[in-house]
Structure formats: C-alpha cells, structure tokens
Amino acid sequence: MWWPFAGALVAYLLFRLWYDGWRGPLTAAEIDEGLAAIAARGGSAGTDTGQFRQFLEADDGREFVMLNLVKVTPGLVPHPISGEPVEGRAMLDHYTRHFIRRLVARGGHPAIVARKVGPYVDAWGDVPADPGWSIVGFMRYRSRRDLLALAADPSFGPVHAYKSLGTRETFSFPTQPMMKLFVGPRLWVALLLALLAALASLGLK
Template sequence: MTLPIWVTAVLCYMLFWLWYARPRRKITLQEADDFLAWATSQGVEPERASGLRDFFAKDDGRDFVMVNLIKLKSPARESGAQLAAYQKIFLGQLLRKAGHPILVARRSGANIEHVNCEQHSDWAAMGAIRYRSRRDLLEILPATLGSEHHQLKLDAVASTIAFPASQWFMLGGPKLAAALATLLLACVAELLI
C-alpha cells in the first residue's frame, strides 16, 4: 500500500523539478543577434541592447538572478502603487516560467559605504528576482518593453539599475521546500492509509 504513495510523491517532485529547474535550450548566436535587431528597432538604447545581446550570446542554460536597485518618484505612495501594479503583471508572467523574487527589501538607513560612486544615490529598495534561464528573459522582454504595464514602472521610478548575477546561491528555496512538502505529504498519507 505504501509503494503507490512514494511513487506518486517521487513523480510529483519530478514534475515540479522539470518545471522549476530543468536546463533550458541555450540561446543561439542567431537568436541573440535577432534580439539585438528587434531591440534596436524598438528604440532600446544601443549600449543597453548590445549588453543584452552579449548576455544572451553567453547563455549557459542555467538560472540567474536579476538584481534591481530602485529609487521611486515623489510622492512615494503613488509611485509605489504604480510599481506594485507593474509587478503584479510582470511577476505573474515570470511565475509561469518558474521565476520569482528571492529577496525584496526597503532601505532602512543612510549609505554605510560608497567607494568611487555617487554619495547621494538614494536607492529606496532592492530586489533580487530569480529567472529559470536567459531564454525565459529573452521570451519575456518583447512582451514587456514598450507595454502598458512597463509604462507603469517607468512612471513610478526616478532611477533604477538592474543587472544579472550568475552562479548564485540560496540556502533553502523552492526546490528544497517542494521536496520537504512532498516528503511530508507522503508521510502523512502513509500514516492515514
């Protein structure tokens, strides 16, 4: 009676893993060049478009984190509401591709250190967003740049910096949580049956 429970548990976790963690097909140089052409045609600044093209061309098929630093426009309450409306749409799209925030924080004090940079960079918040792959970002950007929901973000932020970070580490996270939840449910099912 317990074998079906554990087989089901393993299959459920495998399905989760296939959605969340499976390596994606790497972006080809042609796809990276096609993105550059598209971004340029959409009016994306040449340096930014070229940086994205290079990031896509060096695809390793693995997940990465986009680190965002944000300064909101005044009044912060209205800008925060606009940013939240943007995030609801964007993060909904990202979640379908197993992307999600891993860290979000608001500023709680003055700059502690600034070396060779602007002393008065008043970043109000930061976020680190996990993407399953560079391909997912490549697929999301055309639906985002120039969209109505992206305009909500542009209307909300006074300034922002976003950069990708690879070879990142997080103790715990959804892979571990899903494994533990599956294990717990299987144990409870075994006790009840």
C-alpha cells in the same frame, strides 16, 4: 502505502522539469529573433542593446539572479489612463504584479526583496551619492532564454507606463550566486512533497 510517495516523486520530477532550464544555451538565431521582436515594439527603455546582446551570446544555459536597485517615485503621479493623481508606489506595484506573474510562469521568482532602511554606511572610490534607493530585489531567472522571452513579451507594452511613472531611478545587473545559506525551492519543495506523502500514507492506514 507506497503510492503517495510515488505520486510525490512524479510531482517533484514535474516541478524540476518546470523549474530547471533544460534547453541549453541560446542559439544565435534565437538571440536575433528575440532582439528583433524587442526592437519592433520600440525597444526596451534603459537597456543597452549591445551589452544585452553580449550577455545573451555568453549564455551558459544556467540560472542566474538579477540584482535590481529601485528608487520609487515619491509623491503623486498622473495615472496613465485616467490622469488622476496616484501614489508612485501604487504605479510600480501595478507593474510588479504583472511582471511577477510572467516571471513565475517561466520558472523564475523573487529570491530576496528588501526595503532600504538607512543611508550608505560604507562606500569606496568613485561611488556617486546615495540617490535614495527604496527597494533592493534579487530575481531568480531560470535561464537567459527566459529573460529574453520576457523582454520581448508584448504584454508588457500596456503596463510599461506604470513602471516608468512609479520608478524615479533604477539599475539592474545579472549575478551568479557564489554562496547561499538559505533553502531554495529544489529542497523545500522536495521536503514538502515528502511530508504530504507521509501524511497521506498515515491517513490511509
């Protein structure tokens, strides 16, 4: 029975159309339009617009991974709507759920998310004291175009207060992987679809 394998191939091609960035680097017009949309809704707190524009203008059309270091606000904070005291982590979790849904819709996903379990054990040069980071996250973006679209997305306006309340300190910067020893979605999705096709073929015999 060949048709389960044909179906798996079509499904994988559709996955790659969604997962990979096929549109090439950002154009100057796209950058201007996106940054104007961000400015129109009050800008993005903590973002250096000049550095952000420089990163967008150097677009190579490839995927990248954003490193995020986050210190969760300890203790209780006032809920942005009810004013009732809630845990800072709950506020950040509320924002993160919204963010992840939007990220996945644009072909991105968390690559690694880890909690900090100890102080700095190695720090050279003019490294400031450990502020007490809570979470380290690597978020895979399909392209810089998707990052710009997410930054300009008006749906983040109502939930941004949750991020501000739940985050005491944070910084982020983009990276390009130089070596990966784990299996990414391109491979494990292919293996999963092949397995499902093989099982379907056996079941139909």
